[in-house]
Amino acid sequence: MKNKRYAIVLDTKKCLNCKACTVACKFENFVPVGDDTYRIWVTELPLQGKFPHLHQEYQTSQCQHCENAPCEKVCPTKATFTTPEGVVLVDYKKCILCKACMTACPYDARFVSEHHESVEKCTFCMHRVSEGREPACVETCPVRVREFGDLNDPNSKVSRLLSSRPYLQLKPEKNTRPRLFYVL
């Protein structure tokens, strides 16, 4: 059997800016309250146009689970590693809080966690996924901005979305090859 290749596909055009995902993530993953502690976030992109012809979008973002992960490369203790499914994780016990990874990350997706006494970030909720449950942010979203699944399975929702719709990835110039895909 083939390896799984996990990914998240986002249809941010649907996003209501309701922030359900960010709160769900905090409780699920013991992310403390605080403006600097978050694994995922929702940004109001700049308002376009002049009254009354306006346009606005909201963009959810997080760790991009890069196939070519800069954070992993700079980690002196190999605390950051990639699973066979392509999920970039941190071994909290190995982290020495040097923050090199935080500097290296082009997506500002890492923070220092008091709870784990480590630098941490999105894990794709692997503890849930291993039990057959969806990541907390995927599950709680009213409009299902995110879909999570296996790129190696042509019938998975993520594969079908990517084969049927154009998409872009964040900061392609960094050559990070993210596992997050934003469909248009």
Next chain:
Amino acid sequence: MEMSFESLKETIFAQSRTLRPGMQDKHETSAWDKNRLDVESALALKNIFFYLSLIFRYPTEQIYSEIAGHLEAFTDFFTDYGGAVPELPPIDDLQPEYISLFVNNQGFVPAAPYASCYQGDGLLMSDNFYRLRQIIMESGFMLDASVHELEDHLAVLLEFCSSLLNTLVEKNNSSDKNLMACIYALLEISYRYIEPLVDDFTDKINSYASYDFYKVTGKALKSLFHDADPIYVQLLGFRSNSTNELQG
């Protein structure tokens, strides 16, 4: 091999945040020589803990009269640690004062008397709560059914410490194997539950209190726990790496 006080503390802080597996058996009884217990001091501290426990409970008439009746006996303690002898306001003033500081104020509670609120996200029953419950139960105690409180309420913690000291004294002459467990519990409660609370807690009392009573008693509580190392070293007769403290 006898453990130093510092390494004992380290062991306690290295404990997992969650439940401890069958704690009694794991403790090395050789870590401490029970003959070194300063019984008189232990009794004194036991009483101070209990008295402070009474102070940080809601002052019902019964509690109030206990507080009032024994205040004089603790003059030295409060003078040394609180900087003054607390002036006890009339019960009709103390009750609202207690509620407005520790139970409910307009929409919030200024100085929540729960250890959990000083850890993690500031909410009740945070990570270490169940560990506390286990420590209490394994020490042979539980909350009385009539008490609608959480185990990490400061008053409960202080009473528990008082009871642990009592056990140490009472069983000192027996060959009870659990004495070391008692010491572990005492130190863990002191250092992992009460001590992290005292600074914030007293700061908040100071900004919201209308009377001096809880300011002074709060300061005494804070100073006492800041002074915990030498007190425990002396009282329990530990070997300490810090000679300065040993002579205390």
Next chain:
Amino acid sequence: MKKKLMSRRKFLGLSSSAIAGALFGPNLNMLTAAPTDPFDYSILPKGTREYIASNCAMCVNKCGIIGEVVNGKLHKINPNPRHVKSRGMLCAKGNAGVSLPYSPDRLKTPLLRTGKRGEGKWKEISWDEAFKYVAKNLADLKQKYENRSSVAFASTEGFQEEFYYYLVNSFGSLNTVRHTTLCLSTNIQGWSSVFGSFPDADLANAEYVLMLGSDRAQALITPDSVDFQRYKPKGQKLIVLDPRFTETGAKADRWYPIKPRTDQGFVLAMINVIISENLYDHKFVETYTHGFEELKELVAEYTPEWAEKKCEIAADEIRKTAREFADHAPRSVIYPGRRSSFYSHEVYVRQTFAILAAICGCWDTKGAVVPKSSIKLASHDVMFPFFNLTRDRVDREAVNLVKDVVPSAVQCPMIGTGLPDDSCAFLSEKDGSWITFREAVLQDDPYPVRGFFCFKQNPVQSVPNVKKTMKMLEKMEFICVIEQQMSDTAWYADIVLPHSTYLESWDPAHSIGGIWPIVEMRQPVIKPLFDTKTMFEISGGIIHEMLKIPSLWDDIDPVDLVDFKKNVVEDILDKPIQDYIKHQLVNHPGAYKQLLKEGFYTVDGGRPTYGKTLKPGFRFKSKTGKIELFNERYKEFGLFPLPKYCEPEILPDPGQYRFLVGRTAWNTHTSTQNNPYLWEIQKENAVWLNTGEAKKKGIVDGEYVRIKSKIGEQRIKAYVTEKIRPDCVFYVNGWGRKSPGMSRAYKSGASEAEIIDDVLDTISGGVCMHETFVTIKKA
């Protein structure tokens, strides 16, 4: 250093304190010896993880939740993926519900006021003392005023509210006042005037959605907030009319920044186009409606060109919208929404919406506006005694009150006497009307009201014109508040009774009507943390104490008292609440088990049923039994029977802005601002001000401004934006709190109750929150 430590530790030597200890009194221990056999390990973590189904109560939606309880502590609230109403979603508030039971700020024990009102001096009392105290005060008020309605009972919707009414009915007051007139009473009245009921919108199947006055992306309503985006790929078109460019507007195919208070004009012009271009559903109009000719005549003058002048939306756009709406019919929705406490002619606005749906046949069919269905539960058919000393509601008995206190409500020149000026024409008996109720109490007209109960409502913050609410509270001789937290209102109470959170209590089964009707119930997800009770237990406790006071039962038939004790007290309140729930479900075998497992129950897989009102022989709840485009009852009451356009009655002075209020998806009214996880998202509110206007006034984004109405003044941060029309300003509700204790919301931002004028819709009794004008200047 060494010396100091030595001296400070002198207590360790033989000291007086060592002796003192022996003298501590008996029975002082909070801890007791844990029994060794049998040892109750249930309070210790089981080392397991449990998933317990229930329903959310962070707002009114009651979405399906599954509490994830790890080692006895609620770790997370997950959405219930199978829930037919919430469609497996849970919003930020629902997720943040985890912190509700664990908030150190929550009420923990009954508190009795000892100082002056609002001074903040309390003492703890036991529940027994509390019940006695409440019962005695009820008896005293009843004796003193010889009128049971001298005690008023405020509440808001929720599963436990039905037990509050056990208390109300056992005492016999008719003065109940609910949240409805602060929220959607105009909406219910307007739609019902046409269809006889207040419907839902089938946004999951609609092809064309016209949304006016609703921000469904932020003011979340399930399933609507889910459906209007999740099902959009099917080709649904969304047209949003709002003076603000909201998150909903950002999702729209077209957003029209309509001039506030002119929505009716836009829709009237649509009706004009649809009738004049013969685009309406002839068969539907003929079969089901009454008064089409009169309507046709009325709308003849309301051309798109006419409306353009009112709404400031181009006539062509109105025409286009009308044609599209008719083109997609019956899968076109003019969205009823929820809160409609906007303008004094709001009932007519909503009547107009309903008429548009009616003439296009967009009713009770897939993708249209559909009447609510509901699953019938067995009710406890209990008899309460008939009390002789009960007078009619104050807001009904009071005469000419409305004219005296809210004169602006009647100055609607185009309608003439289209709005009543003596009282509310269609006051809902149970809901009452907050504004008239408060006026009547303030004026002692027609009789004094001196007792006030408040269950989970916060009128100090939620009813416009807070000064009057405070005066009303001052008049009270007794105030009892039943709450989870020390709300602004609780702070002024004489006694505060702590209510358990929704995660700790059993709540009765509740039938929730809608296109996808369900039954819900709550079971405890975790054990209660403190000495709190539910309304079921509180009502039972108070009623038991009431029964000990003979004077409370001297104006009834003694036989009734015997029946009451047996049927209400013994058979219901003294029994476990589970018995009550099982009785509710007696006609639905398996429902109780299903509710324990899933938190909700449906019949027929929860599939919608369309068309039951279109079957031959169905009679609409109207005078004629038909869908009334021309309302016969309004005619009978002297109201205008057709939705004649109502010009703004009060116009802003130069330099004034119309004030608008609304919500975000991160807070529920006034109840959640102190939640750390929600506070983190929004730390204060800000007033939206159009960029051009801000420039004129030299106000820059982020600076503090003063916003002033004739009622009051607030200080608030400016949000300078293109997203709002130049003639109005806006901020979200729930901020600028009176409580220093709402530590996070206190003096952060501005309160709307401090500046909104108390204007009344006199048909439904609803408040009108968008009839206030304000000025803004740099702070």
Next chain:
Amino acid sequence: MNKGKKILTITIIAFIIGSFFSVVMAADNFTNDGNDRKGKYLFRKNCRTCHDGSSAATMSPNTKTQAQWERTFKKYERLECVEEWNKRSQGELKDVYTYLYNHGYDSPQPATCK
């Protein structure tokens, strides 16, 4: 002047006239100005005991339209349960009528009798 109020006045006059005749006309004309609350109590106490679906059809104010209630009360002598009706005074019947009429199916406040 408000039209609603004018109508109210007319109703009151109508009622005064009505009550003159009521002595003679007995049960023929009920008006809806009795005690609504008392009516609910009497209805639930006396009528609902049978009309709860057990021995007679379930009945609530919203079971009938206002016109139907009017007719029912006009011709209650023909009903099976007329004996029960006769046990009640005219005043009590008026209270019940007021309650049922005011909350009829097509009334402004249709109600079940819960």
